[in-house]
Every structure is written in structure tokens, then in C-alpha cells.
Amino acid sequence: MSNNNIRMQEFLKEIEKRIQTIDVIPLASNEGSIISIGDGIVNASGLSQAGFGEEVEFQGGTRGLVFNLDEEQTSIILLSESPELVEGMKVKTTGRILGVNVSENLIGRVINSLEEPLDGKPLKSGGKLYPLEKIAPGVIERQPVDTPLKTGIKAVDAMIPIGRGQRELIIGDRNTGKTAIAIDSIINQKKRDLGLKQVICIYCAIGQKRGNIARIVAILEAAGAMDYSIVVAASASILYGSGAGCPDSLR
Structure with a gap:
């Protein structure tokens, strides 16, 4: 051979x-x-x-x-x-x-719940596909909460301290300042703690009027907060299915 x-x-x-x-x-x-x-x-x-x-x-x-x-x-x-x-x-x-691609390319953008851009700019491809319906990890699997998350609001930071990785509900009647607390907390995350990673903020506007969403985006842009924020908008005028991109853990 x-x-x-x-x-x-x-x-x-x-x-x-x-x-x-x-x-x-x-x-x-x-x-x-x-x-x-x-x-x-x-x-x-x-x-x-x-x-x-x-x-x-x-x-x-x-x-x-x-x-x-x-x-x-x-x-x-x-x-x-x-x-x-x-x-x-x-x-x-x-x-x-159903899932969305998650990456740093979303920072500074206004998108809907299906990751479609709403700010008139093209969206860069890439990232990791993240399924929307995903079982949240158990208490044992989670990392311990050991780093404080300062909101910059003295009443909140003094009476109800919050840690990074912790959930905290803002509850109240209409027009009592819930959105104002959230927006102020996002703005106050701008390089608050030297030596710590920049907090990435995601503001979800579900069922709000488009004009109100545009006003919030303008406030964040004026404060320079969009450099580390993502706005996910599902206005009151969209189809019900367009809100399906919001996972149960965030509803």
C-alpha cells in the first residue's frame, strides 16, 4: 500500500x-x-x-x-x-x-421589551441570549449581600439601607413620588463610590404614556445618567404581547 x-x-x-x-x-x-x-x-x-x-x-x-x-x-x-x-x-x-441578547451594547439605549430600539439609533448585534422565562436561583446559590447601595436620599439610606443584589419595593398611591425616588436614585449612582464598580441601572416603563417616558429619558440624559442606564419602555399604546419581554421576576 x-x-x-x-x-x-x-x-x-x-x-x-x-x-x-x-x-x-x-x-x-x-x-x-x-x-x-x-x-x-x-x-x-x-x-x-x-x-x-x-x-x-x-x-x-x-x-x-x-x-x-x-x-x-x-x-x-x-x-x-x-x-x-x-x-x-x-x-x-x-x-x-423567547429571549433577548444581553450585552453592554444596551447601555445608554431606549428599547422595548423585545430589544427593538426606540431612540432612532441602530442596535449593535452580539451578546448572550438570555431566556425571559428563567427560574430564579435559590437563596443558597446567591452571593451574600455585602455592599451597600446608596440612593443619595438621606431618609432612605438612614432608615431602610439597601444592598447591591437586594430587592426593595417602592409602594404607594398615585402621584406620591414613587417615580421621583427611582429617578433620583438612578441619577445619584453616578460614580458615588470610588473603587467600586459602576452600578448599571435599568428603568422599566410599563404602561406609561409615551410623553412621560420621553420626559424621564430627557431627565436622565441631562444628568448624564444614561451613560450607565438602560430604559425599557412598553407604553400604554402597544399590543399586550409586546410586554411579554418582561420576565416574571421583574413584573
């Missing part, structure tokens, strides 16, 4: 060995059709392999989220306004769970 044949056999064996080490995950795609549309909800038939919480794609690229499964039909929440959708159009499963 010639040296060339020996080398070829060794080459083929090496290729076969590498192919066997590749993890191939089959993605099942299931196609159906729209049977009814109304108020941001689509009912489709034929999606027998769809899963609860799975992302689906309509003909034309519109995205939806499966939220109810019956024997005869599947109910889907539209994630964006899509007047072009009509009965009989095709819809297919994707095998993906």
Missing part, C-alpha cells in the same frame, strides 16, 4: 472521529395556518408540535408567542402590530424560547 493511500485512510478516520464528536440537536419545525385574528391574539391550527412559551414565526417574518394549547387549535400572542396578517396565512414553530 502506497504512502498516499495510508495518509488518505488516516485523513478519513480523523474526519469520521471529529464528526462523531459533533453534537447535533434536531430542531423540529411544525407548520400550520391562521384561523382567526383579534385584539393581538391569533388562533392557528396544525401546530401539533408547538410548546407552551415557544416563539413562532408568521409568513412575512412577524413573531408570536404560544400561550395556550388545545387539541384543535393553538393560541398565539402577537409580539408586534401586524395588519398584514390574514386568515389562512402560514405560521411555523421555531423551537426557540
